[in-house]
Amino acid sequence: MNPRTNGSMNQILVTCLLMICLSIDGCGDSQETEVPRELLIYCGITMIRPMSDIAAIIEEQEDCKIIITKGGSGNLLKSLRANQVGDLYLPGSDSYIVTCLDEGLIAAESDTVFVGHNKAAMMVPKGNPKGITADLDNLTREDLYVVIGNPNSGSIGKETKKVLERKGIFEAVQQNARSLTTDSKDLFLTLKHEEADLVVNWFAVSTWPENEPYLDVLAIDERYAHKQRLVLGLLKTSKYPGIARKFMQYAASDEGKALFSKYGLYNVI
16 A cells, blocks of 8 residues: 555554544533532521521522521621522511612512411529519619620511510610620520620520520510511522522421421410
């Protein structure tokens, strides 16, 4: 065979092999890795446990990743306003959901579901060493180290303000309080670290096994502390509304309600 002819055939063969290789997935540097579907949920601290349990279930069912950012409900609202990203929002009171509806962050009431209840309660160190009674007026006592939530940062602070305004003592308690905290977690830590004699916090916090050794609950009269509806809302910025709605459906189902009950967010006192 002519050497030139043999060389030409070899070049053709090599070219064909390269074309076949490039046509097969994975044979080139241009291969693209599929980006996993990812949901972002804004969640008040008190509800993080049932929401995390549900997230694990939905991640497995829908082959997706769910990120939950937690914090005071007011601070979370500021974040989702500023960032304009995210799929779901669960604050500690439905008043924040009303705000989202008014501002167009959630399109309509049909994009919300009820999942449980919250209720404010007074709490003292375990054993109630100072013998404090369940009278809200104790929050005005100058001999007690009182700590309450900041009404501008979290749902418990906002609810505490409403409770005390119904009683007519908000200003007096605010002046008497040694400090204002951002959320329910910090309120619990003040009791755990013996930095307060009396706080107002969400009842659910008292039901968690790791918290029980550090506090006792003093129930607030229902005339002042009302049950707060927990409502989960679908944000207009959701990239995966289909998956987000499946999360909502599960949270509102009997199985979901059982998880919220497990963490003290249904049978509140």
